[in-house]
Amino acid sequence: MYCQKCGHQLDDNQQQCAFCGTVQELGQPDIETKKCKKCERDIPVNANYCSYCGMDQALIVWKERPQDEPEPEKTIAGLDDASNSELNNLVANMKKAGIEVRVIKRDPKDLLPHKRPGLINSTRRFLRDSFKVQGRMGLADYWWGYLGMVILLLVVIELLMSFVKNTTLLELLLLVTTVVYFVPTFTASIRRFRDAGVPVGYMILRFIPFVGELIIWFFALRPSLEVRQQMEKEIERQLEQLKRQYDEQNHEHKDEQDAQDAQDDKSDDDDKHHQNQP
Structure with a gap:
């Protein structure tokens, strides 16, 4: 006991x-x-x-779920490398404060080879969803796909410069190549903005000469909105629990103090009563 x-x-x-x-x-x-x-x-x-x-x-105690049980319905969506780093920092800070936490792992389906973010898979998504502006794109998927598009652009330009000798035809093919590069990266940036909670209207900055693409990259670096909201809710929940625990202890201490004061007052009254007796 x-x-x-x-x-x-x-x-x-x-x-x-x-x-x-x-x-x-x-x-x-x-x-x-x-x-x-x-x-x-x-x-x-x-x-x-x-x-x-x-x-x-x-x-806070989290019980580990056996592996043979089904996955919970509520999971953290859009978890990626950058958000993992922030989540690890949060867990480390909570452990320093004496709070035990359990990190919810990704859905195992997201770790399959054909769904995992990578140079080939993410570049394929860029090209497949070239005209898709709805939906969202995770941070890792975005940067892997963007890297793949840049590599494809450089390879195609090098091939055109090497084999096409007609200047007019070369200029036309370079223009087509630029459009093919621009459209997938533009729509993918819109989906990345939706995932990061950045207003889509900021995409107008993409048309600023020379620096427009760099500005878009800066906004695209933000982690997923749902991950940030989940972390903020977790912090608020932890603070609320600590506040409630603190209030309970203060309330208990106040009750004990009031009881002690009442007992002291009663003792003083008894002493005065005995003193007033003849």
């Missing part, structure tokens, strides 16, 4: 903690209870520690 306030181990029949003086509420009738985050047994609602296993209720 453990103290519900300070977590020190108690004897089986010990009702008052020798360390903090708290009277244990476990076993008393008509008390409000909650589930322990570790053993899931009923403990007093204002308990800081589980009376059975001693688990600190301020910590």
